[in-house]
Amino acid sequence: MGNKLIELQHISKIYDGHKVLDDLNLYFNENKFLTLLGPSGCGKTTTLRILGGFEMPDEGHVIFSGEDITSLPPNKRQLNTVFQKYALFTHMNIAENIAFGLKISGKSKTYIEDKIKYALKLVNLDGYEKRMPDSLSGGQQQRIAIARAIVNEPKVLLLDEPLGALDLKLRQEMQYELIRMKNELGITFIYVTHDQEEALTMSDTIVVMNQGYIQQIGTPEDIYNEPTNAFVADFIGDSNIFPGIMLEDKVVEIFGVIFPCVDTGFGHNRPVDVVIRPEDVELGAPGAGTVDGVVSHLIFKGVHYEMEVTACGQEWLVQSTRMYPVGEHVSISVDPFNIQIMNKPESEDEEAVVLDV
Amino acid sequence: MYKKSLSCPFLIWAAAFIIIPLLFIMYYGLTDKSGSFTMANLMAVATAEHSKALFLSLGLSLLSTVICLILAYPLALILSGSRLGKSGFVIFLFILPMWMNFLLRTLAWVVLLDTNGVLDTILKFFGLKGMKIINTPAAIVFGMVYDFLPFMILPIYNVVSKIDVNVINAARDLGANSFQTLYKVIFPLSLPGVVSGITMVFVPSLTTFVISTLLGGGKILLIGNVIEQEFMKGTSWHIGSGLSLVLMLFIIVSMILSSKYDHGEGNVL
Ligand SMILES: Nc1ncnc2c1ncn2[C@@H]1O[C@H](COP(=O)(O)OP(=O)(O)OP(=O)(O)O)[C@@H](O)[C@H]1O
Ligand SMILES: [Mg+2]
Numbered sequence: 001m002g003n004k005l006i007e008l009q010h011i012s013k014i015y016d017g018h019k020v021l022d023d024l025n026l027y028f029n030e031n032k033f034l035t036l037l038g039p040s041g042c043g044k045t046t047t048l049r050i051l052g053g054f055e056m057p058d059e060g061h062v063i064f065s066g067e068d069i070t071s072l073p074p075n076k077r078q079l080n081t082v083f084q085k086y087a088l089f090t091h092m093n094i095a096e097n098i099a100f101g102l103k104i105s106g107k108s109k110t111y112i113e114d115k116i117k118y119a120l121k122l123v124n125l126d127g128y129e130k131r132m133p134d135s136l137s138g139g140q141q142q143r144i145a146i147a148r149a150i151v152n153e154p155k156v157l158l159l160d161e162p163l164g165a166l167d168l169k170l171r172q173e174m175q176y177e178l179i180r181m182k183n184e185l186g187i188t189f190i191y192v193t194h195d196q197e198e199a200l201t202m203s204d205t206i207v208v209m210n211q212g213y214i215q216q217i218g219t220p221e222d223i224y225n226e227p228t229n230a231f232v233a234d235f236i237g238d239s240n241i242f243p244g245i246m247l248e249d250k251v252v253e254i255f256g257v258i259f260p261c262v263d264t265g266f267g268h269n270r271p272v273d274v275v276i277r278p279e280d281v282e283l284g285a286p287g288a289g290t291v292d293g294v295v296s297h298l299i300f301k302g303v304h305y306e307m308e309v310t311a312c313g314q315e316w317l318v319q320s321t322r323m324y325p326v327g328e329h330v331s332i333s334v335d336p337f338n339i340q341i342m343n344k345p346e347s348e349d350e351e352a353v354v355l356d357v
Numbered sequence: 358m359y360k361k362s363l364s365c366p367f368l369i370w371a372a373a374f375i376i377i378p379l380l381f382i383m384y385y386g387l388t389d390k391s392g393s394f395t396m397a398n399l400m401a402v403a404t405a406e407h408s409k410a411l412f413l414s415l416g417l418s419l420l421s422t423v424i425c426l427i428l429a430y431p432l433a434l435i436l437s438g439s440r441l442g443k444s445g446f447v448i449f450l451f452i453l454p455m456w457m458n459f460l461l462r463t464l465a466w467v468v469l470l471d472t473n474g475v476l477d478t479i480l481k482f483f484g485l486k487g488m489k490i491i492n493t494p495a496a497i498v499f500g501m502v503y504d505f506l507p508f509m510i511l512p513i514y515n516v517v518s519k520i521d522v523n524v525i526n527a528a529r530d531l532g533a534n535s536f537q538t539l540y541k542v543i544f545p546l547s548l549p550g551v552v553s554g555i556t557m558v559f560v561p562s563l564t565t566f567v568i569s570t571l572l573g574g575g576k577i578l579l580i581g582n583v584i585e586q587e588f589m590k591g592t593s594w595h596i597g598s599g600l601s602l603v604l605m606l607f608i609i610v611s612m613i614l615s616s617k618y619d620h621g622e623g624n625v626l
Contacts, residue, residue: 054526074529081530087523091545100541101531152531 003030004063005188006051006079006156011060013046013212020046021212024060028156028190033182035191037199038209039235044192045084047209048158051190052081065155079156080149084164086141088133094120094144095129101152119147122181139170146181156188163198175201196236200224208232229342233275240281240317244274244341252341255312257291259334263341273342278306278317280338283324289331295324385598398599407583407600414580415607417494418562421501422509425558426551428502429509433550434543436510437518448514455507463571466500467491470572492574500568501558508557516550517543552615560608580604 053074227233293311477487566581587597
């Protein structure tokens, strides 16, 4: 599986008696865009701070290129961080901000000047050398923070929700910028966000976290199409999550209605969670599908219509480019390939599945 | 209109207690007994006795300002970085003496430093000689530092504790060790606090006469004592005012210097 550049081994972190990270195992390969995704408070920033050296884990080790760097201070680590709120040095101008790390490592004047030029070009802010950080917009400051980090040629760039404070349009632009920069620099980006769309757009690999546990690791396609549990399914995109019963291989019963599916190996009459993405629910004329229902809500979303259909006494979320007005009788059918079957968690604890890579 | 009428009492207050006394001092300072204009009162500072007092004042104030800074800066850093500081209790301990009467605090030092006072008694207990600090410039500096230290700590603490931890983390992240972080990031960012601390210690030290009277035993004259004597011992209000004006000049210069750095963030009092 490629070259393990940095590895977290059995990391645990406790704050005030509360276990924020519990036996976390994770590795990051070279030249990859990796995203830590999870709801607020799940321990993403803590993981990043442990990687950056701002926080010591209570248990476990951080391995960088085969070396244990768990107790190495941040200034001795070959990685740089882009902080959530930019954290620029307000008493220095842009050029001095970018030069900070280079001056400390004793680089020559011409080298530093070249690097500043290169970095400002990379973040599309040529000519901003003499400006003060306070005089820049949020997006510009964020790009300076990135420039300030990358001139040091780190092997890994850690980014903690760097686009969190930007408006939607700028955020989308910056997402493409970041992907471009990563490809140009050829280094590993470890990116933290709670925005699933951002994660799906940018990442090579997504690590979905909840309550200090890793829920799933995979490519954006894996995570979206094959969520391993109801939490991931619910967190990534909209979805219908229904309780069902796996009658036998390839047959699942939802609210008393039989749906064919493709999953096997669940045994007989086993309670499961069934996940169906709203875009996979197909509507048709009454009687033409698996079960009939009535449209109860309709919203225009731009690319598609979003509807709620009441069938079997349950609301089904449906996305379709074709509009069905409220009150219309429709039928629902789902392609067997688009029905995801997942084991029900047996206890609260198991809801946070521990996954070793 | 509403705002203007509200500010009226303050304007009257300012006129009655600031502007008019100031004009009086200027009048006395620039006239002689017969009421005619003269620069002699200002020039009086050039006499050996007066200029010695002025330079001693400048020297001792400068020294106590530097000592306050050296003591206060690390303290403010530690307080702002620790839970102790965040709880506010330790800060409260440092402010507490400021609520006590200034004279009382200075008198306490007289008792401590006096020949056969507390300090000497302790030293003698250990078989050492008494230090004879009282009535020396050192005693005056002691008093100044003790009385004015909180005015140095508070503005610095105030500014340092507002520095974003992530800015400090960023410096560390970019390769700076603790010392480089301190002098390249924390210190420059704390300058406004340092500057207002310096003014808040230097100016009262420069003008004090209570500390020098009590701890200098009347033997060491600072410019404040000289001015006091001119007024209180009835020598000459004219010369006293003239010297005050000269002193004011020094204070104004130090204020102007500091206002260049101070962007108002350091002011807490
Ligand atoms: N210094 C600290 N002291 C005590 N508790 C902390 C500290 N830092 C974080 N925590 C707790 O650890 C948990 C995880 O925090 P963390 O900052 O890693 O979350 P996050 O996933 O980054 O969330 P967000 O998306 O809101 O930034 C939270 O419950 C938080 O309250
Ligand atoms: Mg966070």
